[in-house]
Amino acid sequence: MNTENNKVLISGTVVSEPVFSHEVYEEMFFTFLLDTPRLSEAKDVIKITISEKFLSGDGIKIGDNVKIDGQFRSYNNFSNIGNRLILTVFVKDIEKLDETDTMENLNSIYLNGYICKQPIYRTTPFGREIADILLAVNRSYNKSDYIPCIAWGRNAKYAETLNIGDNVIIKGRIQSREYQKKLSETEFELKTAYEISVAKLERVSEKIVL
Numbered sequence: 001m002n003t004e005n006n007k008v009l010i011s012g013t014v015v016s017e018p019v020f021s022h023e024v025y026e027e028m029f030f031t032f033l034l035d036t037p038r039l040s041e042a043k044d045v046i047k048i049t050i051s052e053k054f055l056s057g058d059g060i061k062i063g064d065n066v067k068i069d070g071q072f073r074s075y076n077n078f079s080n081i082g083n084r085l086i087l088t089v090f091v092k093d094i095e096k097l098d099e100t101d102t103m104e105n106l107n108s109i110y111l112n113g114y115i116c117k118q119p120i121y122r123t124t125p126f127g128r129e130i131a132d133i134l135l136a137v138n139r140s141y142n143k144s145d146y147i148p149c150i151a152w153g154r155n156a157k158y159a160e161t162l163n164i165g166d167n168v169i170i171k172g173r174i175q176s177r178e179y180q181k182k183l184s185e186t187e188f189e190l191k192t193a194y195e196i197s198v199a200k201l202e203r204v205s206e207k208i209v210l
Helices: 153-159
Strands: 006-014 019-024 027-037 043-051 065-076 085-097 107-123 129-139 143-152 167-182 188-205
Touching: 006 085, 043 065, 043 167, 043 188, 065 143, 085 143, 107 143, 107 153, 107 188, 129 153, 129 167, 129 188, 143 153, 153 188
Parallel strands: 043 085, 143 188
Antiparallel strands: 006 027, 006 065, 006 107, 019 027, 027 043, 065 085, 107 129, 107 167, 129 143, 167 188
16 A cells, blocks of 8 residues: 555644553554644644654653654544544654754645545635535555545635545645534533645546445
8 A cells, every 4th residue: 555645744842741542463552742833823733643662762752842754544432532533643753853953834744535525615604615525545454544624715616526436635734623512501622623724635536436
């Protein structure tokens, strides 16, 4: 399987200690949060999944500036705690930056996948065009990652012409968004959603039957 159909390059500051997540074939994996700046004053806080093999020596700690090469992956959450779909950057390689390094504002993603849900096109009350896209990206061992994307303006209008099974390339950035989930008439829970903000959207072949 060509892993280049899902490629992430991101840099930022570690804002939580790595905590144990799961174990696969006797290899332990941990998660932490990465604070990555936007061009504006806002920041995105992205969940990172990393193998224990990268945590030997000095490890990863709060305040470290790092650059990560990886993939954006989705996992089903069977714990009934948090979101049903867990979205995370899976580390393929990580570089710790020292104080003399100038940290680039890196947050880019390249995806080559298939439309697996009819895109939802809408306009805001102020007339801004938006489209929600769910992309299935193939992974090794007959697995797929299901990645929500959001397009604006011309890309949103183009997304309206796409259909289930269309093969598309998406380039953009990973962004986080906080929202309130209503638990009762008086209770709300603050949650975080992750999605790809689409900068470029392109159909690359005829659709397949999913």
